[in-house]
Amino acid sequence: xxxxxxxxxxxxxxxxxxxxxxxxxxxxxxxxxxxxxxxxxxxxxxxxxxxxxxxxxxxxxxxxxxxxxxxxxxxxxxxxxxxxxxxxxxxxxxxxxxxxxxxxxxxxxxxxxxxxxxxxxxxxxxxxxxxxxxxxxxxxxxxxxxxxxxxxxxxxxxxxxxxxxxxxxxxxxxxxxxxxxxxxxxxxxxxxxxxxxxxxxxxxxxxxxxxxxxxxxxxxxxxxxxxxxxxxxxxxxxxxxxxxxxxxxxxxxxxxxxxxxxxxxxxxxxxxxxxxxx
Amino acid sequence: xxxxxxxxxxxxxxxxxxxxxxxxxxxxxxxxxxxxxxxxxxxxxxxxxxxxxxxxxxxxxxxxxxxxxxxxxxxxxxxxxxxxxxxxxxxxxxxxxxxxxxxxxxxxxxxxxxxxxxxxxxxxxxxxxxxxxxxxxxxxxxxxxxxxxxxxxxxxxxxxxxxxxxxxxxxxxxxxxxxxxxxxxxxxxxxxxxxxxxxxxxxxxxxxxxxxxxxxxxxxxxxxxxxxxxxxxxxxxxxxxxxxxxxxxxxxxxxxxxxxxxxxxxxxxxxxxxxxxxxxxxxxxxxxxxxxxxxxxxxxxxxxxxxxxxxxxxxxxxxxxxxxxxxxxxxxxxxxxxx
Numbered sequence: 111x112x113x114x115x116x117x118x119x120x121x122x123x124x125x126x127x128x129x130x131x132x133x134x135x136x137x138x139x140x141x142x143x144x145x146x147x148x149x150x151x152x153x154x155x156x157x158x159x160x161x162x163x164x165x166x167x168x169x170x171x172x173x174x175x176x177x178x179x180x181x182x183x184x185x186x187x188x189x190x191x192x193x194x195x196x197x198x199x200x201x202x203x204x205x206x207x208x209x210x211x212x213x214x215x216x217x218x219x220x221x222x223x224x225x226x227x228x229x230x231x232x233x234x235x236x237x238x239x240x241x242x243x244x245x246x247x248x249x250x251x252x253x254x255x256x257x258x259x260x261x262x263x264x265x266x267x268x269x270x271x272x273x274x275x276x277x278x279x280x281x282x283x284x285x286x287x288x289x290x291x292x293x294x295x296x297x298x299x300x301x302x303x304x305x306x307x308x309x310x311x312x313x314x315x316x317x318x319x320x321x322x323x324x325x326x327x328x329x330x331x332x333x334x335x336x337x338x339x340x341x342x343x344x345x346x347x348x349x350x351x352x353x354x355x356x357x358x359x360x361x362x363x364x365x366x367x368x369x370x371x372x373x374x375x376x377x378x379x380x381x382x383x384x385x386x387x388x
Numbered sequence: 389x390x391x392x393x394x395x396x397x398x399x400x401x402x403x404x405x406x407x408x409x410x411x412x413x414x415x416x417x418x419x420x421x422x423x424x425x426x427x428x429x430x431x432x433x434x435x436x437x438x439x440x441x442x443x444x445x446x447x448x449x450x451x452x453x454x455x456x457x458x459x460x461x462x463x464x465x466x467x468x469x470x471x472x473x474x475x476x477x478x479x480x481x482x483x484x485x486x487x488x489x490x491x492x493x494x495x496x497x498x499x500x501x502x503x504x505x506x507x508x509x510x511x512x513x514x515x516x517x518x519x520x521x522x523x524x525x526x527x528x529x530x531x532x533x534x535x536x537x538x539x540x541x542x543x544x545x546x547x548x549x550x551x552x553x554x555x556x557x558x559x560x561x562x563x564x565x566x567x568x569x570x571x572x573x574x575x576x577x578x579x580x581x582x583x584x585x586x587x588x589x590x591x592x593x594x595x596x597x598x599x600x601x602x603x604x605x606x607x608x609x610x611x612x613x614x615x616x617x618x619x620x621x622x623x624x625x626x627x628x629x630x631x632x633x634x635x636x637x638x639x640x641x642x643x644x645x646x647x648x649x650x651x652x653x654x655x656x657x658x659x660x661x662x663x664x665x666x667x668x669x670x671x672x673x674x675x676x677x678x679x680x681x682x683x684x685x686x687x688x689x690x691x692x693x694x695x696x697x698x699x700x701x702x703x704x705x706x707x708x709x710x711x712x713x714x715x716x717x718x719x720x721x722x723x724x725x726x727x
Contacts, residue, residue: 140495147492155480158521223476227537230440232466233493 141234148228148241149248152215156249166211167253170204171260177324178264185325189355194269197261198278198350199323202343204257205250205286206318210310212246212290216297217306220388239381243290250286254279270356278353281366285346288370291377298384317343322351342369391418393545393576394439398448400600401434408434410600411448416545416578416593421571423591424580425689427697431600432580433473436549439578440470453545466494469538473550477533479523483514486522486533487540494541501540508536512566528559535566546570548579552586564589584689594689598697608689615687615695617642620658620668625678627652633677640668658684 156163177185177196187195219225219238228238258266258279268275292313297306320334321327321343327335338344349366352359394416401409409431416422426432437443439452441461450457453467477486484505491501509518512532517525522533531551538546551567552560560583567590571577581587587594588608596604596611604611620641624633630647633654637645641656641664648654658664665684672679 143495144493147489151478151481151485151489154485155478158480223472224478226437226442226472227470227476227490228493229442230465230468230470231490231493231541232462232495237493 137234141237144234144237145240145244148237149245152242152245153248155215156245163249166208167256170200170207170253170257173203174200174257174260174264181324188326191265193261193265194267194355195351196324197257197266198282198354199321199347200261201254201257201279201282201350202285202347203318203323204253205282206289206314206343207311208250208253209246209286209290209293210307210314211249211293212242213293213297213300213306213310214303215246216242216294217301218303220298220301221303225388235386236382239291239294239378239385243287243294246290247283247287250283254282268354270353270359274353274356274359277363278350281346281349281353281363281370284370285342285366288373288377291374291381294381295377295384298381298388301388317341321347323347342366342373345369392416392451393418394422394450394452394578396435396439396448396450399435399438399445399450400447401431401438401443401445408600409438409445412597412600412602414595414602416576418576419574420592421577421579421590423587423594424578424597425582425584425587425594425693426580426597427582430597432597433549434600435597436470436472436547436578436580440468440547441465466541467544469541469543469546471531471535471538471546471548471551473553477522477530477537480521482519482521483509483525483529483533483536484518487536490537490540496540504540504542508539511539511569512536526559528555528562531555531559531563532566535563539570544576546575546577548577550580550582552581552583560586584693588689596693596696604692604696611689611692612687615643615657615692617657617659618661618664618684619655619687619691620664621653621655621681621683621685622668622672622679623651623653623681625652625680629677630654632675633672636671636675636677637668640664640671652680657687 174196177200178193182192182196185192189195216225216239219242225238268278270278293310296309300306300309320330320338321341322338323343327338327344330338345362346366346369349359349362351357352362392415394414396412396414398411398413399409400407400411412431412435414422414424414435424432424435434443438445439450439457441457441464444458452464455463455467457464477483478489481489487505487508488501491504494501496504506515506518509515512535514529514532514536517529522530525533535548535551538548548567552563555563564586567577567579571590577590579587579590591608593605593607594611595602604614606614620637622633622637624630627649630649630652634645634647637654637656641658643657645654645656661684665682669679669682672682
């Protein structure tokens with residue numbers, strides 16, 4: 111590349127790795143490095159805004175306390191223990207609500223111009239979105255562990271055996287990750303953090319509350335049951351609940367994985383398409 | 389074929405019904421600085437976004453560092469550095485972390501990106517602040533860090549979109565110094581600006597665009613010559629004499645005068661150097677019109693800009709930097725959002 115001569119000249123120091131040479135080392139490895147860099151950047155941002163992390167962790171804790179001690183008496187859990195019924199719903203809700211920060215973060219990056227900088231660099235096109243969703247997944251792990259601890263403190267117990275218990279948490283994280291691509295799409299569409307915050311929560315309310323997360327679907331009116339029985343949050347909560355309680359879970363796990371795969375494919379495509387366009 | 393590092397031919401871009409660019413041509417030769425000058429909404433940022441591969445043109449072609457910006461976008465990205473008007477640095481990273489992240493995204497090995505981050509911090513006078521979060525930086529430091537981020541990849545072409553917009557005058561002069569150093573080291577630079585003084589000081593050639601079209605091109609002095617000679621300026625003491633003053637100036641000058649009624653100032657292009665001043669002074673004396681001030685000066689780029697674009701020509705007179713500043717601000721953001 112002739113340009114190299116002049117840039118060497120310009121800075122007056124020996125050059126490093128040229129992008130051309132680097133390309134031959136395998137685009138995949140480079141893309142992983144890009145994703146790693148962007149992920150690290152997003153995690154540093156999270157760690158350096160501890161107040162945000164604290165307050166976004168308090169919200170799900172409030173939900174636990176609210177449902178465990180205020181509503182529990184009025185809700186009749188199918189198998190007796192309402193706290194065991196409740197916590198899988200809380201886990202899924204926490205993972206989804208946490209995902210809304212993907213929308214906010216991306217919209218803020220767009221507005222701040224840092225996405226323009228990223229897009230003008232010879233980095234992998236997928237890395238900004240992947241780095242964002244992976245960072246949010248890692249943050250979700252932290253919040254989920256916190257919620258498990260809080261759940262234990264208010265009486266929740268796993269009954270599925272170690273393998274099933276871990277699998278139940280794995281499904282929660284996968285589900286949250288798949289949804290973060292929906293939030294990425296929303297963030298890139300609305301392009302403004304405040305709007306993204308509100309727009310991100312819109313699809314969550316019907317999905318989380320008209321589901322089996324907090325109350326048995328059988329208590330809802332018939333027309334709502336038709337929706338609540340099949341929608342992804344119910345299916346996933348049922349899968350997590352079955353795994354964590356040691357009940358037969360294959361039926362729900364299978365359906366949940368189909369939803370997860372569907373969300374990933376559809377919204378990863380939409381998000382990447384929107385990213386190319388911004 | 390010239391040694392064109394940036395070359396745009398007939399570049400057009402519309403957003404809905406808004407035609408942001410209508411067939412703009414532009415050439416930047418190796419090692420030179422081109423100032424792209426225009427009011428807000430002229431299409432400067434759209435052109436920058438096309439040249440930096442952020443946006444595809446509807447029509448026309450552009451090559452940067454020998455590569456087509458659409459078909460060979462990754463190669464263009466590897467060759468350019470972009471710094472924008474909104475200082476795209478991460479507030480929650482330190483200056484050094486910002487630069488090292490950019491180095492990583494250029495796929496530099498770890499030791500190399502540390503070295504270059506240190507080098508860039510040093511070069512932009514940020515070494516002491518390098519390990520502080522960028523949110524603690526002043527506006528000028530942020531711009532320097534943003535400029536620094538565009539240097540980490542050692543680009544052969546630097547594209548700066550309004551690098552000093554919104555900075556106070558002293559900080560602006562500081563930043564100009566850094567940009568001049570870069571140019572002295574052989575970098576090719578495209579600079580958009582709405583500050584004519586900035587173009588005058590930094591650019592070898594200037595392209596003026598308005599409403600998405602090129603309306604003038606040349607060196608600063610060629611553009612000034614287009615106005616035809618020097619500017620004769622007369623300030624009358626009594627506002628009532630203003631109309632008569634316009635008639636007198638029209639008779640002495642070889643272009644039609646412009647009037648600033650608030651400042652009681654009449655100005656018009658004139659030839660004849662000092663003799664023109666003497667002639668004008670004696671005519672006014674003969675008519676019994678008191679003058680507060682009379683002068684002859686070389687036109688500034690502001691005058692050229694006003695003459696070319698017609699913006700504000702009737703309500704603002706020559707000589708003040710105010711009008712470029714008042715044209716700035718909020719519309720720039722809208723223009724960017726629209727693109």
